[in-house]
Amino acid sequence: MSSVGNGDTPLVEVKNVKKYFPIRKGLLQREVGAVHAVDDVTFAVREGETLGLVGESGCGKSTLGRTIVRLHEPTSGKVIFEGRDITKLGTRALRPLRREMQMIFQDPYASLNPRKRVGSIIGTPLKIHGVEKSKRRARVQELLETVGLSPEHYNRFPHEFSGGQRQRIGVARALALNPKLVVADEPVSALDVSIQSQMLNLLDDLQKELKLTYIFIAHDLGVVRHVSDRIAVMYLGKLVELSPAEDLYKRPIMPYTEALLSAVPIPDPDLSDQRERIVLEGDVPSPINPPSGCRFHPRCRYMTDICKEVEPPLVDFGRGHLAACHHPLNVDRETLERAKVSKRHSPDAADESAKPRDSSGRSDPVPGR
Ligand SMILES: Nc1ncnc2c1ncn2[C@@H]1O[C@H](COP(=O)(O)OP(=O)(O)OP(=O)(O)O)[C@@H](O)[C@H]1O
Ligand code: SF4
Numbered sequence: 578m579s580s581v582g583n584g585d586t587p588l589v590e591v592k593n594v595k596k597y598f599p600i601r602k603g604l605l606q607r608e609v610g611a612v613h614a615v616d617d618v619t620f621a622v623r624e625g626e627t628l629g630l631v632g633e634s635g636c637g638k639s640t641l642g643r644t645i646v647r648l649h650e651p652t653s654g655k656v657i658f659e660g661r662d663i664t665k666l667g668t669r670a671l672r673p674l675r676r677e678m679q680m681i682f683q684d685p686y687a688s689l690n691p692r693k694r695v696g697s698i699i700g701t702p703l704k705i706h707g708v709e710k711s712k713r714r715a716r717v718q719e720l721l722e723t724v725g726l727s728p729e730h731y732n733r734f735p736h737e738f739s740g741g742q743r744q745r746i747g748v749a750r751a752l753a754l755n756p757k758l759v760v761a762d763e764p765v766s767a768l769d770v771s772i773q774s775q776m777l778n779l780l781d782d783l784q785k786e787l788k789l790t791y792i793f794i795a796h797d798l799g800v801v802r803h804v805s806d807r808i809a810v811m812y813l814g815k816l817v818e819l820s821p822a823e824d825l826y827k828r829p830i831m832p833y834t835e836a837l838l839s840a841v842p843i844p845d846p847d848l849s850d851q852r853e854r855i856v857l858e859g860d861v862p863s864p865i866n867p868p869s870g871c872r873f874h875p876r877c878r879y880m881t882d883i884c885k886e887v888e889p890p891l892v893d894f895g896r897g898h899l900a901a902c903h904h905p906l907n908v909d910r911e912t913l914e915r916a917k918v919s920k921r922h923s924p925d926a927a928d929e930s931a932k933p934r935d936s937s938g939r940s941d942p943v944p945g946r
């Protein structure tokens with residue numbers, strides 16, 4: 578989506594955030610382990626930008642989104658909003674901030690209370706924040722119009738709406754308090770393809786009109802391509818690549834991103850035939866006992882011994898393109914030198930069978946539109 582605002586000031590900063598869910602067993606409910614849902618993630622979102630957050634099911638996207646808006650308390654690390662550390666704020670201190678940070682939830686069927694009328698669903702945040710009853714109705718009707726519904730829908734129940742309309746109700750609820758940051762958790766994945774673009778256009782228009790900053794969660798790179806200024810790729814709780822959107826599609830550096838890109842449909846059948854589809858073997862491993870070293874190593878075709886032993890750090894390859902991989906793809910020698918990735922960690926060190934097709938590590942990014 579188009580960037581609004583000056584684009585340089587971070588609105589929200591996530592610093593080394595971890596979110597572990599304890600696993601308890603037995604009569605005494607002893608803690609026997611933990612789900613490492615988000616594991617040491619650091620990035621910032623600039624004012625007015627859209628950051629796409631992508632990864633397979635279960636990699637921690639929703640947990641990270643919820644932690645940022647403080648629906649979850651982080652296990653460790655910091656969330657900084659407009660320069661202020663909000664990690665440890667209690668319910669009371671958080672209340673004014675709740676207006677600024679809102680979430681559109683993943684499932685438009687489960688996220689709306691079936692027993693409440695639309696007017697009450699959208700009006701509840703207004704009520705909690707002390708907006709007088711007389712003003713609430715008018716504001717809710719205005720919001721219904723903003724998201725392309727009719728003010729007459731005020732007294733209806735959620736079951737009287739289609740999936741797309743319900744998602745619009747979720748958007749209206751998120752916008753009720755004029756937030757600055759909206760975490761949109763897969764806002765289109767439950768919708769028919771035919772109405773996905775309507776929803777994306779609506780979110781784009783609202784961003785321009787209301788100067789919103791978005792974190793836009795999706796599980797495939799196809800959806801976020803045209804809406805994101807930058808894209809963050811997650812794998813099993815880790816941030817593995819972060820890049821300006823176009824650069825990520827042209828030259829993915831981390832092999833997991835390359836595999837995700839190879840699954841994005843290309844409308845042109847000739848181009849589609851030329852492209853190699855990388856099929857990732859096996860399921861995502863358990864986040865209870867994540868693999869050693871690089872978490873992607875059991876499924877990576879470029880894996881070597883170092884990948885099993887040493888976790889690759891997130892390295893800056895220039896122009897804001899960061900990736901965590903011992904054998905980065907699409908990176909020339911000069912950039913490798915500059916990024917201080919040792920030669921041992923270049924694509925040349927990968928197995929013969931796993932090497933990319935040329936020494937620059939060229940892969941098969943998705944051709945532009
Ligand atoms: N409240 C919770 N208690 C325990 N485990 C949880 C909780 N919420 C999420 N998890 C676990 O944390 C991991 C990450 O879940 P999360 O919902 O964040 O993934 P996701 O990337 O949003 O997946 P999806 O694309 O399916 O929505 C999963 O293994 C999930 O089972
Ligand atoms: S090459 Fe190694 S470090 Fe890079 S993604 Fe594959 S397993 Fe991970």
Ligand SMILES: [Mg+2]
Pocket residue numbers: 638639640683762
């Ligand atoms: Mg999710």
